[in-house]
Amino acid sequence: MKRETGEMMLNEAYSSIRGYFKGTTIIAAFDTALMVAAALILRLPLVGPICPVSFATCYIPSFGGYLGGAFTVIIALAAKGLTAGLVMLGLAILIHTVLQNPVQAVAYGKTLNLHPLSRPPGCRLRRHIRGHHRRAADGRLHQGGRRTQANASGGGLLGR
Known part of the structure; x- marks a missing residue:
């Protein structure tokens, strides 16, 4: 393989990885903002730890956001009881499924320069x-x- 070809391939790989993490950061910030807002509305304690846990777990592909949501639900159950826990569970599911899908399609579409057909299937189906x-x-x-x-x-x- 020629040196120029190898450098081009490495630059493309680097660009793709960088775009993926940039898109994931946008999604994590969106999810975290909504989870913290929900925790503040429910007047949950430990909102400070909820923020970094929710943000960091969003970097785990596929189910990471649900782990951060589960953390918040457990805090709601322990601090405010069953009703607050169920409300937080419903909000966490809403945030990490319905609200995240359009943001994910736009974030990855822009940061990875994806063709519309390669974006998440849920977005294509809705369109x-x-x-x-x-x-x-x-x-x-x-x-x-x-x-x-x-x-x-x-x-x-x-x-x-």
Whole structure:
């Protein structure tokens, strides 16, 4: 392998890793801000430790945010009882699933320069469903979601 090719590959790898951690930092800051806000609203003690634990655990891929959420739920259960614990559990699940997905798609899309098709499937599915309902509303939808040449508003037989 030529030296220039090797350097180019290493630079691309470095850029990708840096972009991944930059995107993860954006997501971690978003999740932490919402978890701390929820803890403050519920008047939980130990908000100081909740912040770094929530932020740091977001760097564990796939389930790290849930660990930080579990930490906050345990504090809510111990300090304020079952009701506060269940409320915090519901908020933690909401924050780490529904609210995190759009932020994750934008953060990774911008920091890694990802093509829209390679972004998380949940975001693509939501966009597809919204588009499907819009086409159905203005009568451009045909069998199975396919548009024919007669009603296509651009592109070819299946142009979107």
